[in-house]
Amino acid sequence: MQPHLTFWLALPARLGQLVRPLGKVPHATIPYACGCVLLCLWPAALPAEDHQQFLRQYCFDCHQGEDSEAGLDLSQLGNEPTTADQFDRWVQIVDRVTSGEMPPPDYESISSEQRQAFVGPIRQRLRAGQMQRFEREGRVRGRRLTNLQLERTLHDLLGIDIPLAREMPEIPKTDSFSTLADRQAISHFHLEQHLKVVDLALDEAWRRALSQPDEWLRPMTAKDISRTRTRTREPEFIDGAAVIWSGRLSFYGRLPATTAKQSGWYRFRFTVQAVNKPAERGVWCTVRTGACVSSAPLMSWVGAFEATEEPREVMFEAWLPKDHMLQVRPGDLTLKLARFAGGQAANGEGGAQNVPGLQIHEMRMERIHRGPSNDQLRQSLLGVPTMAELEPTMDAGHQLISQFARRAFRRPVAEEHLQPYIEVFRQALPGASRKLTPAAFLDALRTSYRAILCSPRFLYFVEQPGALDDYAIASRLSYALWHRPPDQQLLQQAERSRLRNSEVIRQEVARMLETESGKDFVAHFSDEWLELSEIDFTDPDRRLYPDFDMIVQHSMLQETRHFLQHLLDQDASIVQLIDSDTTFLNSRLARYYELTGPAFEDLTDETVQVQVGADPRRGGLLGQGAILKVTANGTNTSPVLRGVWVASRILGRQIPPPPDSVPAIEPDIRGAKTIREQLEKHRGQAECASCHSKFDGAGFALENFDAAGQWREYYPRIEGRKVARGPAVDASYTTANGSSFSEFQEFKRLHAQRPDQLARSFVEHVLVFATGANISFSDREEIERIVAEAEQSDFGFRSLLQAALTSRIFLSK
Numbered sequence: 001m002q003p004h005l006t007f008w009l010a011l012p013a014r015l016g017q018l019v020r021p022l023g024k025v026p027h028a029t030i031p032y033a034c035g036c037v038l039l040c041l042w043p044a045a046l047p048a049e050d051h052q053q054f055l056r057q058y059c060f061d062c063h064q065g066e067d068s069e070a071g072l073d074l075s076q077l078g079n080e081p082t083t084a085d086q087f088d089r090w091v092q093i094v095d096r097v098t099s100g101e102m103p104p105p106d107y108e109s110i111s112s113e114q115r116q117a118f119v120g121p122i123r124q125r126l127r128a129g130q131m132q133r134f135e136r137e138g139r140v141r142g143r144r145l146t147n148l149q150l151e152r153t154l155h156d157l158l159g160i161d162i163p164l165a166r167e168m169p170e171i172p173k174t175d176s177f178s179t180l181a182d183r184q185a186i187s188h189f190h191l192e193q194h195l196k197v198v199d200l201a202l203d204e205a206w207r208r209a210l211s212q213p214d215e216w217l218r219p220m221t222a223k224d225i226s227r228t229r230t231r232t233r234e235p236e237f238i239d240g241a242a243v244i245w246s247g248r249l250s251f252y253g254r255l256p257a258t259t260a261k262q263s264g265w266y267r268f269r270f271t272v273q274a275v276n277k278p279a280e281r282g283v284w285c286t287v288r289t290g291a292c293v294s295s296a297p298l299m300s301w302v303g304a305f306e307a308t309e310e311p312r313e314v315m316f317e318a319w320l321p322k323d324h325m326l327q328v329r330p331g332d333l334t335l336k337l338a339r340f341a342g343g344q345a346a347n348g349e350g351g352a353q354n355v356p357g358l359q360i361h362e363m364r365m366e367r368i369h370r371g372p373s374n375d376q377l378r379q380s381l382l383g384v385p386t387m388a389e390l391e392p393t394m395d396a397g398h399q400l401i402s403q404f405a406r407r408a409f410r411r412p413v414a415e416e417h418l419q420p421y422i423e424v425f426r427q428a429l430p431g432a433s434r435k436l437t438p439a440a441f442l443d444a445l446r447t448s449y450r451a452i453l454c455s456p457r458f459l460y461f462v463e464q465p466g467a468l469d470d471y472a473i474a475s476r477l478s479y480a481l482w483h484r485p486p487d488q489q490l491l492q493q494a495e496r497s498r499l500r501n502s503e504v505i506r507q508e509v510a511r512m513l514e515t516e517s518g519k520d521f522v523a524h525f526s527d528e529w530l531e532l533s534e535i536d537f538t539d540p541d542r543r544l545y546p547d548f549d550m551i552v553q554h555s556m557l558q559e560t561r562h563f564l565q566h567l568l569d570q571d572a573s574i575v576q577l578i579d580s581d582t583t584f585l586n587s588r589l590a591r592y593y594e595l596t597g598p599a600f601e602d603l604t605d606e607t608v609q610v611q612v613g614a615d616p617r618r619g620g621l622l623g624q625g626a627i628l629k630v631t632a633n634g635t636n637t638s639p640v641l642r643g644v645w646v647a648s649r650i651l652g653r654q655i656p657p658p659p660d661s662v663p664a665i666e667p668d669i670r671g672a673k674t675i676r677e678q679l680e681k682h683r684g685q686a687e688c689a690s691c692h693s694k695f696d697g698a699g700f701a702l703e704n705f706d707a708a709g710q711w712r713e714y715y716p717r718i719e720g721r722k723v724a725r726g727p728a729v730d731a732s733y734t735t736a737n738g739s740s741f742s743e744f745q746e747f748k749r750l751h752a753q754r755p756d757q758l759a760r761s762f763v764e765h766v767l768v769f770a771t772g773a774n775i776s777f778s779d780r781e782e783i784e785r786i787v788a789e790a791e792q793s794d795f796g797f798r799s800l801l802q803a804a805l806t807s808r809i810f811l812s813k
Helices: 003-009 012-013 016-026 050-058 082-098 114-138 149-160 188-209 374-382 394-410 416-426 438-452 470-481 488-495 502-511 518-529 550-570 585-593 625-630 639-649 676-684 684-701 746-750 755-771 777-793 797-805
Strands: 217-220 236-238 241-245 264-275 283-290 299-307 313-322 325-330 356-368 582-585 608-611 714-719 724-726
Touching: 003 724, 050 114, 082 114, 114 188, 114 777, 149 188, 149 374, 149 394, 149 550, 188 374, 188 438, 217 416, 241 264, 241 325, 264 299, 264 639, 283 313, 283 550, 299 313, 299 550, 299 585, 299 714, 313 325, 313 488, 374 394, 394 416, 394 438, 416 438, 470 502, 470 755, 488 502, 502 518, 502 797, 518 550, 518 755, 550 582, 550 797, 582 585, 639 676, 639 684, 639 714, 676 684, 684 746, 746 755, 755 777, 755 797
Parallel strands: none
Antiparallel strands: 217 356, 236 241, 241 356, 264 313, 264 356, 283 299, 283 325, 582 608, 714 724
């Protein structure tokens, strides 16, 4: 029996009879859970003498025997790759010979005709062999929902809004997308946690279905949210307002009056005003949540705002776990800070130091639900808006289970596949001689729903090798753009068999991107594509970067997300990704970037589009703080790390990991030797030079940006507790093909001349994200077709996305 089949059929013994229907799932739809495939990748062996003669003449001198360079012994490779590793080796050979990297230019020159005569037949056979395998098995292995997708799916199915992803096993960090099937481990632990999450979700759905609405509104005066003791960390009550001063005191500005008695979503509206406002700017404040005690120090970010001389209302929504509260305080670390004695703030202590502060005049706290009302939730789950209308009959149960299974599996469900869940419902009912009560009916219905939510048909994408059916396309589209299941319109298009029509898909993509969920696509995609989700991973050194704070960091995220959304909305050329005359700023980020002039004078706490003509360094992705921070370690920068990031994420170059024998380069923080001097020695090693030539240029181009995203002309030199001026930054570079640049702007202009390269990289990342499989050798021809056709739209951002989602790659398993 195949390992993956044994794995799933063994679940009932582990999880009980609730998941017995898993054994009823047809073999063809059960996802691959483990195991490896032995490859037969060539339809026929290569004409051995043809390519062996080329290898002997041009390659064996360096790549033969135990001492082969880079560990590549071509004499042992064989004529037929029968494993994935051998196949990858042959792809590497084809790529390096095609690019001119092999044989080395200083070894022996060969003509382009000779290169093509060697790689042409190999390329054709590699592609043909891989295509044959994909026709049998599909290019994507069995793929399950990610944690976020699972959370959103349970929300939509059950009408609930509680956070669930945090209860799921953390996905291991990788350098690629969480949607990749090959990276999705599954184990008994994962399944036990899945059951736990399903039970949490059903508990909440049944709680709301069987109870009255729990929304409420509570107005609070300034006195209600102010301190009741002389020395504490709550606001002071001064002149009719609750006042919080600028300072570093932990948990200062906590508001115990907002403590949640029950976990839930809350909306806060409060009227705020600055106190002792600095000249020409307001008082930027943070809003966070937490227990606000030393035994539970972690705080969750909610948002930020700028208080001004005039009172204004601000509004935030936040999830508050039980016993957590709101904290509101000045959070701009460039403000003058008060010092408080004894770990508490005494009345009058902050005001006496003449520091900026915040006044809160009034507040309203409202318990809310995101999503359907209780009546709508009951209609969706139970078929009636009120419990008084419930009819607990076998026919009603059958109908509800059928409707729920169709929604959960995202496609019609044949009666034979529905029967196991109907049987679960029957067995959960009391004896046949008893009357079917509403309580017994609901318990049995919940048991059946639970079994459905434990099925691989729910947890996995159901896709057959070859062209996807319309329902599979609907699911791919919705989870790629929304991270949630298809809506009614998509399912209707699938029912009419219209989703294999490219024009219909384009129309649906346009519609989906305009929805509220569609506006989240940029955030979800860029969090993984550009690693923006890792922005919290480092905390910049306060000695080196004293102006950096959490307001700046979240403003950076908003800048990048607004910028990408702008490119998508306007179908702007992919060139603008790296060379644009616009960005998106608020007043705090503009000040952090040291941008001055009329265009930046009237900025507020709203992130808006700004022309950067006065400082074009900030135009384009590579000059944005979020990118510069996630590509540094919080203390210093590395042209290697940044260069590899730009090469792989933006330019589409595949960079292999460094050999184990090559140590990492650590910048000399004493300033005795620049990173360029260190790398010159490093690149002198033959095994390092070929790869470094692909990414060092991009890394050096960004060296004028420090680890916290600010511009610099000199490296810092740490002298004891002081930071002094170190060597001057040199951002120049000459590439392997002879192109050169002297500074960052020239680097951007150089790569703006290759929009096809930028487009290819973007399309590849979209397809990996949307299909759950890495780009394969046989995908290249289709990607080249997409890029070539995109030239007609000037390589428009939205056009490229639509082309990717209508491609053969996306529409096939």
